Amino acid sequence: MLAYDENNVLCEYEENSSIAVCSNCHKLYHRTVSEQIPGLREHEYDNCPYCGYENGSSMSYDYSNSKLTKKELKRLKKKSLLDVVVNYCHRQYITTTCDDCDHNSACPGTPCGNCKQCLEEVHYPSRYPLGRKDYECERMMHFYVCDYTAKYASEMLYLMRKSDAMMEIEKYHVLSIGCGACPDLMALERFCHETSPSKTISYLGIDINKRWKSIHEKIDTYKKSTVKKTRFKYWDAVTKDFTISDANVVVLQYIISHFYNTGQSNKLMHSSKNLWILL
Incomplete structure (x- = not known):
């Protein structure tokens, strides 16, 4: 309700x-x-x-x-999607260790790992040429969600509040490329609650990284008056041929910075026609 x-x-x-x-x-x-x-x-x-x-x-x-x-x-009162996902990731993080670390030189810092340092390596690859290159560790990803999700969701919420076009939509059909832990969906849920009790969301998240799957499964169990439907596909948005005809909101979550960090800047201009249209 x-x-x-x-x-x-x-x-x-x-x-x-x-x-x-x-x-x-x-x-x-x-x-x-x-x-x-x-x-x-x-x-x-x-x-x-x-x-x-x-x-x-x-x-x-x-x-x-x-x-x-x-x-x-x-x-x-029900918890928001942001609360549900962050609480889930916090529980996962505190009940696991980095004993079976797949880091090139084992987790830096403390014996049980230092996820913040690992994320530093991912986000600033030029500083750490031998460091971790991507979100390749689920425990690090759980830490990432706890540390960054509220910040990213708030950035998107501020943008939505300034958009007249977003305000006019009643039924949001969202295509999110590089969805990760879905901070855009969390922000949109809050935006709907701020603006109208009749607004609803259906959401298709695309991400190449299957390690997000456990978090996506948690999101799939979250069905409310506002968040009506969620789906997730583990595709490479650059090479996969897919349609965006049903979407009235398209989100690119840090796609450009990801290509830059992974040395794939050339793909921003030579990607599939679907992604080029979004850019």
């Missing part, structure tokens, strides 16, 4: 048969429905206890409506 919280922020809540959402103010309220006594029926109204809006009426049932407490709202 999508509804406003006590701070007037649109949020996702757990479904509950005794709780309704007002069609006018979009706040949650207790709604108890009981059958009227035959022969003593009267026209009863399902009025919102916050704004008084009439959400329905009946000659067969009585409505007993009341406001929810802050504690009840907090208990019903």
